[in-house]
Amino acid sequence: MQTLLAGYRKFRSEVWRPDPQRFAELAKGQQPQTLVISCSDSRVSPTTIFSAQPGELFVVRNVASIVPPYETYAGHHGVSAAIAFAVVNLKVARIVVLGHEHCGGVAAARATGTITTPFVSQWVSLLEPAIHACGHGSDHIAVEQESVRLSVQRLLTFPFIVERMEKDGLQLIGAHFKISDGTLSVLDLPTQEFKQVAD
Numbered sequence: 001m002q003t004l005l006a007g008y009r010k011f012r013s014e015v016w017r018p019d020p021q022r023f024a025e026l027a028k029g030q031q032p033q034t035l036v037i038s039c040s041d042s043r044v045s046p047t048t049i050f051s052a053q054p055g056e057l058f059v060v061r062n063v064a065s066i067v068p069p070y071e072t073y074a075g076h077h078g079v080s081a082a083i084a085f086a087v088v089n090l091k092v093a094r095i096v097v098l099g100h101e102h103c104g105g106v107a108a109a110r111a112t113g114t115i116t117t118p119f120v121s122q123w124v125s126l127l128e129p130a131i132h133a134c135g136h137g138s139d140h141i142a143v144e145q146e147s148v149r150l151s152v153q154r155l156l157t158f159p160f161i162v163e164r165m166e167k168d169g170l171q172l173i174g175a176h177f178k179i180s181d182g183t184l185s186v187l188d189l190p191t192q193e194f195k196q197v198a199d
């Protein structure tokens with residue numbers, strides 16, 4: 001806890017104190033332009049990777065950065081609710097699905113039947129089509145990247161997303177972050193290949 005409080009005090013002195021007006025403005029409401037769907041992994045922070053300020057990114061994090069399919073049965077659709085709020089209410093201009101290297105969630109999806117952590121197997125089973133598409137023995141990064149492609153495709157099953165794409169040019173973006181060297185690759189939609197972003 002001491003580490004967290006020291007971090008909080010650093011935030012107060014270095015972020016809040018120099019610009020309290022910014023927070024007073026943010027208190028009136030948020031207008032983020034980007035929805036990021038990222039992994040819960042502590043090593044992959046979208047705000048750090050994109051050097052974003054408070055109010056800029058609307059972030060949904062879950063195990064393995066998964067976009068579930070559009071489902072209409074009455075359930076607790078937490079990820080879909082966040083996507084809907086960002087797209088319908090906040091009217092974000094783009095959605096970024098951010099996968100990453102050494103993703104334990106993707107590894108869990110590949111280790112079917114051996115994961116005993118509550119809820120995890122069921123959740124990551126949503127990646128089955130990506131694992132299937134890559135085939136057995138594929139490189140782990142290839143499966144992580146295929147999982148991003150799958151999640152981007154799944155965004156297209158949400159009618160309100162397609163509607164905003166057609167009406168307002170809402171952009172869908174896939175990305176993959178390499179923890180080991182801090183590089184980001186972005187999915188090129190026409191070729192479906194990931195291309196590393198230049199420094």
Ligand SMILES: [Zn+2]
Pocket residue numbers: 039040041063064065100102103104105106
């Ligand atoms: Zn992960």
